[in-house]
Amino acid sequence: VCAVEAASIQLAARRPAAAFDLLDGIHTEERTGPAVAVRAALVRARAADAAGDRATARKLLAQALLDARREKLRRPFLDAGAWIRPHMATAPLHDLAAGWLTPVHPLRGVRPGPPPPPAPLVVVELSAREHDVLERVARMMSTEEIAADLCLSVNTVKTHLKSVYRKLAVNRRGEAVRRARDLRML
The missing domain is CATH 1.25.40 (Serine Threonine Protein Phosphatase 5, Tetratricopeptide repeat)
Structure with a gap:
């Protein structure tokens, strides 16, 4: 390589x-x-x-x-x-x-060109705690800051983030925030 x-x-x-x-x-x-x-x-x-x-x-x-x-x-x-x-x-x-x-x-x-956009995914409702974590992600808080703010462990915040990513069908924080805003969840 x-x-x-x-x-x-x-x-x-x-x-x-x-x-x-x-x-x-x-x-x-x-x-x-x-x-x-x-x-x-x-x-x-x-x-x-x-x-x-x-x-x-x-x-x-x-x-x-x-x-x-x-x-x-x-x-x-x-x-x-x-x-x-x-x-x-x-x-x-x-x-x-x-x-x-x-x-x-x-x-x-x-057909040349980009593939057609994917069909909209059905999003599962976020739990209250997942929504709290997502709101803090939207405020650009780090995982450690979110954990301290919500009185959770860092690992629990990471677990909630993974669940949010899965439910919103995204892979990154920024994508999660954009998708949540597009779906009017934030």
């Missing part, structure tokens, strides 16, 4: 030879997984694209897509940057990405 990141940095510094040397060292090791192989292929494709070799770039992208599809690895393509978009719009690559990397419209084939 470090070698791939270092190769990406070398490429950004316009030192493709150094980048290829780092990437060539990866293939000699047998411990690399599909995520490393996909990222390495993407760095090689970016180098080929920067050198103006579009055919090689697309060939490497196709191989990366095939390797990534088996494991449903999406993050490397999202992290690749804007250079990848024109290539992904071509028919062969677009078809390889259809259904698992890009959404498919049932009548018109592959």
